[in-house]
Amino acid sequence: MQVKVLSAKFDIPDANTLEVAKKHGAYATLDKIFAMQPEEVTEIVKESGLRGRGGAGFPTGLKWTFLPKDTDKSVYLAVNSDESEPATFKDRYILVRDPHLLIEGIIICCYAIRSHAAYIYIRGEYTSQVKVLQAAIDEAYAAGYLGESVAGFDFQLDVTVHRGAGAYICGEETALLESVEGKKGQPRSKPPFPAVEGLYGCPTIINNVQSISSLPFILANGAAAYKAYGTEKSAGTHLFGISGLVKKPGMYELPFGLPILDVLEQVAGGLRDNRTLKGIIPGGSSTPVLTAEEAKTVTLDYESMAAHGTMFGSGGIVVLDDTVDIVKLVENLIHFYHHESCGQCTPCREGLGWMLKIVQKILNYEGTMADIDLLLELCDNIEMKTVCVLSAACTMSTRSYLNKFRSEFEAYIAHSASKHATM
Amino acid sequence: MAEKVKLFVNGQEVEVESGKNLIDAIGAIGIEIPHLCYHPALGADGNCRLCLVGIEDGRPPLVPACKTRVAEGMKVQLDTGKIKKIQQDIMEFELINHPIDCPVCDQAGECKLQDYYMRYDAQPSRMTVKQVLKSKKLDFGCGVVHDQERCVLCARCVRFTRLITKTGELGIVNRTDYARVEIFPGRPLNNRYALNVVDLCPVGAMTSQDFRFKQRVWFLTKSPSICHGCSKGCNIFIDHNREKYKDDIIYRFRPRHNEKVNGYFMCDDGRMTYKLENDNRLLGAMIDKRETGFNEAVEAVRRELSQAAKTVILVSPNASLEQMYALQQFAGTINAQVSGFSDGYIKNGDGDDFLIQDDKSANRAAFHLLGIDDTRAGFDTAVAGADLLLSFDNDLSLSLPQTDLDQLLGQVKLITVGSRQNDFVTKASIKVPVASFSEDSGSIINCDGRLQRYDAAVIKNEPMPSMIAAINMLGGGIVSHQEAREGLQANVPKLKDIDLDQVPGDGIALTENEVAHVAA
Numbered sequence: 026m027q028v029k030v031l032s033a034k035f036d037i038p039d040a041n042t043l044e045v046a047k048k049h050g051a052y053a054t055l056d057k058i059f060a061m062q063p064e065e066v067t068e069i070v071k072e073s074g075l076r077g078r079g080g081a082g083f084p085t086g087l088k089w090t091f092l093p094k095d096t097d098k099s100v101y102l103a104v105n106s107d108e109s110e111p112a113t114f115k116d117r118y119i120l121v122r123d124p125h126l127l128i129e130g131i132i133i134c135c136y137a138i139r140s141h142a143a144y145i146y147i148r149g150e151y152t153s154q155v156k157v158l159q160a161a162i163d164e165a166y167a168a169g170y171l172g173e174s175v176a177g178f179d180f181q182l183d184v185t186v187h188r189g190a191g192a193y194i195c196g197e198e199t200a201l202l203e204s205v206e207g208k209k210g211q212p213r214s215k216p217p218f219p220a221v222e223g224l225y226g227c228p229t230i231i232n233n234v235q236s237i238s239s240l241p242f243i244l245a246n247g248a249a250a251y252k253a254y255g256t257e258k259s260a261g262t263h264l265f266g267i268s269g270l271v272k273k274p275g276m277y278e279l280p281f282g283l284p285i286l287d288v289l290e291q292v293a294g295g296l297r298d299n300r301t302l303k304g305i306i307p308g309g310s311s312t313p314v315l316t317a318e319e320a321k322t323v324t325l326d327y328e329s330m331a332a333h334g335t336m337f338g339s340g341g342i343v344v345l346d347d348t349v350d351i352v353k354l355v356e357n358l359i360h361f362y363h364h365e366s367c368g369q370c371t372p373c374r375e376g377l378g379w380m381l382k383i384v385q386k387i388l389n390y391e392g393t394m395a396d397i398d399l400l401l402e403l404c405d406n407i408e409m410k411t412v413c414v415l416s417a418a419c420t421m422s423t424r425s426y427l428n429k430f431r432s433e434f435e436a437y438i439a440h441s442a443s444k445h446a447t448m
Numbered sequence: 449m450a451e452k453v454k455l456f457v458n459g460q461e462v463e464v465e466s467g468k469n470l471i472d473a474i475g476a477i478g479i480e481i482p483h484l485c486y487h488p489a490l491g492a493d494g495n496c497r498l499c500l501v502g503i504e505d506g507r508p509p510l511v512p513a514c515k516t517r518v519a520e521g522m523k524v525q526l527d528t529g530k531i532k533k534i535q536q537d538i539m540e541f542e543l544i545n546h547p548i549d550c551p552v553c554d555q556a557g558e559c560k561l562q563d564y565y566m567r568y569d570a571q572p573s574r575m576t577v578k579q580v581l582k583s584k585k586l587d588f589g590c591g592v593v594h595d596q597e598r599c600v601l602c603a604r605c606v607r608f609t610r611l612i613t614k615t616g617e618l619g620i621v622n623r624t625d626y627a628r629v630e631i632f633p634g635r636p637l638n639n640r641y642a643l644n645v646v647d648l649c650p651v652g653a654m655t656s657q658d659f660r661f662k663q664r665v666w667f668l669t670k671s672p673s674i675c676h677g678c679s680k681g682c683n684i685f686i687d688h689n690r691e692k693y694k695d696d697i698i699y700r701f702r703p704r705h706n707e708k709v710n711g712y713f714m715c716d717d718g719r720m721t722y723k724l725e726n727d728n729r730l731l732g733a734m735i736d737k738r739e740t741g742f743n744e745a746v747e748a749v750r751r752e753l754s755q756a757a758k759t760v761i762l763v764s765p766n767a768s769l770e771q772m773y774a775l776q777q778f779a780g781t782i783n784a785q786v787s788g789f790s791d792g793y794i795k796n797g798d799g800d801d802f803l804i805q806d807d808k809s810a811n812r813a814a815f816h817l818l819g820i821d822d823t824r825a826g827f828d829t830a831v832a833g834a835d836l837l838l839s840f841d842n843d844l845s846l847s848l849p850q851t852d853l854d855q856l857l858g859q860v861k862l863i864t865v866g867s868r869q870n871d872f873v874t875k876a877s878i879k880v881p882v883a884s885f886s887e888d889s890g891s892i893i894n895c896d897g898r899l900q901r902y903d904a905a906v907i908k909n910e911p912m913p914s915m916i917a918a919i920n921m922l923g924g925g926i927v928s929h930q931e932a933r934e935g936l937q938a939n940v941p942k943l944k945d946i947d948l949d950q951v952p953g954d955g956i957a958l959t960e961n962e963v964a965h966v967a968a
Contacts, residue, residue, distance in 0.1 A: 192623070209620070214494045214515055368601065368620070368627030369495045375541040378625040382577035399574060406537040409510070410497050 026292055028254065030242050030262045031235065032278040035122040041157050043164040046125040052170055054244040058133055059178040066137035070240065072248035074260030078115075079105055079196075079233035080309065080339045082327050089138050091220035092228045101229040102135050102143040103205065103219075104237055107189055107196035109148055111310035111361060112341035115264035116234035118276055120147070120154040123238070124161035130237035131184060132175055133244055138230050141181045145234075146201050149189040159186055193365035197413045198231040199223075200367065211367045212413035235264060255281030259326035259337070267293045269344035270300065281326040285315075288325060289344060300346040304429070308338020310358055311418030313425035314345075335425070351430040352437050355423055356384045362419035373416035376407040380423065392438045401427055455522040456504075470513035470524060471499055481526065482535060482564050484542070484650045485602035486514035489712045490611060496602055498538045498564070502531050510534075532568070539569035545580045545625060546651075547597045555652030557665040561600070580625045588618075589636025590716060591657040592645060596628040599653035605629060605645035612713065612802075613639040629653070640804060643716045647702055656700070658720070663689055663699045671905030672704055674892060676766055676810040676885050677718030680803050681894030681955075682710035686722070686886055686905040696906045698722045698886060708954045709898060715804050725906070730869045730881040742913070745880050746921045749838075749863055752878070753923065756836035759784035760860070762827075763820060764842040765793055765809030767915070768890025769899075769948075770932035772811075772818055774916045775840060777935065778924030784838070788812075788820040789827035792846025805895050810885075813893035817942060817958075834860050839876070840915065841866035865918055883912040889929055891948055897958045901951035 034040040034049050043051070058066055071086030092100060104127070108116040119127055131143045147155050162184055165171045175182050187205050189195045195204045199213035202224050223229025239261060243251045252260045259281035265288070268274045272294030279288065285305060289295065296302060302317040307325075313335040315323060323333050330337040345354070363377040380403050386392050404420035404427075411417075427434065451466040457479055464473040471481045472488060484496035492514035499513040502525030513524075525531055542561060550556040582596035606618045606629060617637045621630045631637065637645075646656045668687040675682040683706040690696040701722045703714035733745030740748075753759060761784045763775050779786045793809040815822045821830075824847075831837065837860040845853060857875055864876040867884035889903045913921070916929060926932050933948040942958055 194623070214492075214512065363624055366624040368623045368625065371495070371497050371538055371541045371600070374601065374625050374627060375544055378580065379541075379544055379575070379577065386577055406533075406540075410500060410534060410538070412494060 026279055026283060026288065027277055028262050028280055029278060030251075030254065031119070031126070031238055031264060032122075034126065035118060040123050041121060041125070041161055043125060043161070043168055046123065050245075051125040051241075052129050052132075052176065054129065054241050055132060055170075055176045055178070058136055058244055059176070059180065063137045063139055066133060066244065069248050070137065070243060073243045073251040074248070074255075074258070075236065075239055075243060075251065076259070076327065077233055078235035078239070078263065078339070080110065080311075080336075082337055085232060085236050088220065088232075089134075089230055091218070092138055092230065093221060096228055098227040099142065099225075100138055100140040101224040101227055102131065102138065102140045103198070103201060103224060103229055103231045104131060104143060104145040104234055105196060105198065105201060105231055106145055106147040106151070106234045107193075107201060108151075108234070108339075109193040109196050109365075110339050110341060111358075112266060112268055112306060112343045113309045113339040114266040114268075115276060115340060117151060117154055118264065119234055119238050120151065121157050124158045125165065126238045126241060127158075127234055128161060128165050128170065128184065130240040132170070132182060133240040134230070134232065134237055135182050136180060140230070141183065143182065143184045144205050144224070145184065145186045146195065146205060147186055147188055148196075149191040155186060155188060162186065192367075193361075194367045194413075194415060197415065200413070201231065202229065209367075211369045212415075214412050256324075256326045256328070258328050263325070263340045265325070266339075266341045267344070268341070269306075270297050270346045270348070271295065271344045272297055279325065282329075283325050285320055285323045285325055285342070288342075293344070296344065296346050300348060302344070303347050303349055303351075304345045306341075306343035306345070306422075307335050309341040310343070310361065311422050312336045312338040313421055314429060316429050351426050351433045352384065352388055355426050356381070356388055358422060358426075359384055359419060362415065366415060370411040370416070372407040372410045376403055377416065377419055379403060380407075380419075387434060387437050390437065390440055392434075394435070394438055396438070397427060397431065397434050453518050453520045455518055455520065455524060457524045458527045459523075464518055466518060468518060470501060470516050470518060473518045474513075474524070479526070481513045482560075482568055483514055484560055484564075484600055485604065487604050487607075487648060487712075490604055490607040490648070493603055493607065496538070496542075496600065498535060498542075500531070500534050500538075501526055502528055535564075535568040536571060539564055540571065540574070542600050543569075543573070544575045545597070546600075547579075549598070553598065553652040554655045554660045554665070555598075555649075559652060560650035582628055587636070587657075588631055588642075588654075589638060590642030592637055592642055593655045593657050593660060594629060595653050595655070598651050599629055600651050601627055601629065602650060603629075604648040604650070605654055608641075608645055608648055609637070609639070612644075613641050615639040617642075618645075640715050640717065640800070641713060641802070643719055644703065644713045647712075659700045663687075667691075668699060669905075670702075672902070673886060673905050674810070674900050674902040675701060675714060675718045675721065676892075677715070677721040677808065678799075678805040679807040679809060679812055679895035680710065680718075680805050681810060681892060681898065681900050682706075682714040682718055682803060683900070683954075684714060684718075686725075688886075688906050690909075695909045698725050698906060706954045708957075709894065709896075709900070710803055713803065717804070724868070725884050725886045728869045729884070730864075730866060730873060730879060733881060734879040736877055742880070743921075745878055746918070748878050749865075749880060749922055752836060752861060752863060753782055753838075756834075756861075758834040759836040759838060760830045760834045761786045762837060762839040762842045762844060763788050764840055764866075765790045765807075765812040765815065765822065766885070767811060767814075767840060768885070768888070768892055769811065769814045769818070769936060770890050770929050771840070771915045771919075772814055772820060773932045773936050774919045774924055774926035776818060776820070777926050778919050778922065781925060782923060785830040785834075786820055787827040787830045788815045788822035788842075789824060789844075790822055790842055790847055791824060792843070792848075807895065810894075811892040813895065813897060817893065817940060831856060831860065836860055837862050839864045839866070839872075840919075841868065841882075843868075843870055843872045845870070845872040865915065865922075867912065880918055881912050882915040882918045887911060888914045891933075891951065893958065894955075898955040899946065899951060899958055900955035901948070 039045045075085045076082040195210040200210040204210040219229045327337045359381045368374040404424045408420040453466045483499040485493045494512045504523035586594040646654045670685045673686045683704040685702045688698045799806040862876045863878045865880040886906045
């Protein structure tokens with residue numbers, strides 16, 4: 026089931042160094058792309074069906090076309106490497122195992138969008154990853170792949186690594202821009218959208234590390250080769266992070282469209298200790314949970330997830346078995362989103378803390394049945410009333426647990442829940 | 449005139465000014481969209497989420513009104529169940545961690561949380577878990593006291609220090625419901641406009657050290673007036689109250705919006721000049737340090753005037769146009785010279801490029817309009833050979849060095865007619881008390897040549913006569929403000945086309961264009 030498109034060089038020792046990476050094909054696409062017009066590069070990316078790998082799944086090539094034509098302002102690329110969504114661990118592999126793939130992707134993207142400055146916004150906690158990445162960038166500069174004349178072509182490109190300071194919200198694209206500008210990382214109201222008014226008030230494209238890293242394969246092998254993987258609407262491959270109570274948790278590159286339960290069994294080794302499946306978080310902690318029953322018909326692609334009332338998200342799959350206490354899981358979940366709320370908008374700032382305390386009250390056997398309904402109402406009252414979707418990430422997922430596992434909450438309220446269930 | 453657009457509010461077609469956001473444009477025709485973080489002088493931030501409105505067929509269908517410009521044909525929904533529910537929900541979120549300490553909160557009575565709760569929420573609390581506790585009564589400097597628990601984090605104060613004063617002392621630290629407005633450690637508010645954050649704060653989080661716990665605001669009478677602290681003439685509200693068995697006292701000045709003069713703000717120094725109206729007032733007539741009746745003192749002055757060989761009238765640069773005119777007429781009848789010498793009222797270099805002016809007097813521009821000389825040389829010429837100096841509220845000790853002043857007072861007899869007690873006034877042989885500006889009406893011209901009108905705000909238990917009435921009693925021909933205004937209009941060419949009884953609320957610039965416009 027596993028494929029090696031993005032992860033082709035992941036298992037090669039020292040592929041993070043330029044010498045080894047070049048031996049295995051790094052920067053081979055540059056001759057090809059610089060012979061093309063930028064618009065042709067964009068066209069190929071659009072044709073490939075590549076969708077944003079940060080979670081929203083917006084078509085990458087289409088996003089690039091939102092840049093104003095003939096602008097006299099600088100155009101910026103911001104590479105989102107703030108990978109902070111719980112259960113998501115894919116970009117970090119690219120940063121450490123094949124950073125030159127990312128740099129090559131950045132060159133391709135910047136050429137296509139006519140940008141001469143790219144910022145890689147990297148999660149503050151990625152301390153070892155940033156060292157590897159920076160070393161690769163330094164090597165690329167030294168070898169002439171970055172700087173005044175990229176690979177000898179008449180194209181200037183500078184890449185700057187910007188480290189975050191440990192805030193999940195800075196993965197939201199406009200909060201990321203604020204942070205790069207040296208301000209407190211708080212999402213901006215849209216419109217204006219970043220493609221029109223982004224970094225330093227200039228047109229800016231923000232793409233995820235994995236999206237950018239998919240470009241060298243697409244440009245080297247053509248859109249059709251990429252589309253050969255996956256489904257019609259979910260083209261290509263994805264780095265899936267499978268975690269939770271499975272025998273072989275880890276990062277696996279798979280094409281889109283595989284049945285989730287097959288992947289769970291054949292790739293991740295199945296559940297531990299012959300336990301039974303309770304549910305699956307399909308794409309990072311913010312995506313609504315799937316019950317074991319729902320999971321039977323789910324395939325790993327955008328359209329199947331949407332049809333099942335959830336989202337593909339970041340491809341971070343968490344497997345929950347029958348030992349998981351859903352109420353404790355929800356407490357953990359809301360705790361995270363409450364802690365990471367930037368505190369800008371009233372509903373999210375005040376509401377998530379309220380929700381957290383209600384769940385804690387239920388966990389302390391002090392809850393009432395009315396609390397469950399209040400939680401559900403608060404989800405409605407908070408969701409989509411805010412500048413960004415952080416609150417929705419919390420409420421959509423929380424609502425799914427309340428609706429699909431309501432009996433577990435009621436059990437706590439009825440003083441009958443086991444105090445020793447583990448999560 | 450600004451362009452208009454037609455749009456629909458709750459299905460009703462209305463015409464509003466184009467180019468504005470929904471809050472301002474629709475607010476101008478009397479339809480309120482509740483909001484906490486938006487302020488016209490600070491722009492839209494969009495954090496409170498209280499101004500979310502529906503746009504029928506809009507994409508997106510739900511928008512913050514503060515960030516949405518009016519557009520032709522737009523269908524704005526304010527009264528749908530969905531929007532009303534959102535307003536109620538946001539108010540609930542604002543209040544769950546609020547201490548609801550209205551009985552001891554200075555903002556009570558002028559608090560947006562109170563007003564909006566009554567109008568848009570009015571539901572009992574559903575909060576059954578512990579509230580977030582934060583710090584209280586933090587000294588932020590410049591007389592600003594902050595209560596983090598009352599704060600709704602609208603960031604108006606933060607934006608004020610960043611956008612208006614550009615001093616940036618305030619920020620919001622921490623995230624989520626731990627977020628709070630803070631100063632940097634050891635770096636308190638340090639600007640001359642800091643107290644504006646108290647006015648800007650829509651709730652009771654920012655209070656004034658000077659005002660807190662002094663009065664319940666619903667007892668205060670809020671009278672429009674003009675600040676006399678400098679020549680800018682910032683528009684203000686005089687908030688005053690007569691408590692039972694006490695006198696009418698001013699508790700605070702607050703800026704009153706006038707886009708042509710001060711916008712929404714005023715400086716802290718000017719704000720504190722309300723104390724001059726309450727304290728150190730000349731409360732009774734005196735002859736040679738002996739308290740006497742008002743009429744007796746007036747008689748004494750008249751006697752002195754009739755005996756004097758040469759009289760000089762010294763007028764204050766704070767006097768109103770009407771007062772100056774009445775004095776000029778009076779001076780003519782008694783053959784006295786008029787001087788406006790008051791160099792000491794000017795503090796060179798004290799002003800800034802925002803509101804504060806070097807000249808700490810309110811109406812010096814009127815000297816030039818009426819031809820009153822205010823130079824030292826003119827004053828020296830006037831007092832040469834004089835034996836009587838009649839000062840109308842002009843504190844000469846500010847302008848003359850001590851030795852010069854002593855020498856002058858050795859030569860002339862000093863009589864003061866004024867509202868204030870000070871060292872110079874104590875040297876007078878006769879003192880006649882009159883009303884101060886907050887108890888009187890008048891017209892003044894600011895540093896930019898803008899004529900503004902103020903009316904009496906405070907009525908004392910024992911009101912002092914107005915200066916014009918006092919001048920009249922001394923022998924001046926002008927009997928009333930009305931007569932002074934008519935005289936000014938008839939005799940001062942620049943005021944020819946201005947009806948001083950009908951000065952527009954935002955004043956009138958003494959330039960051809962604006963005068964012609966108002967006259968038409």
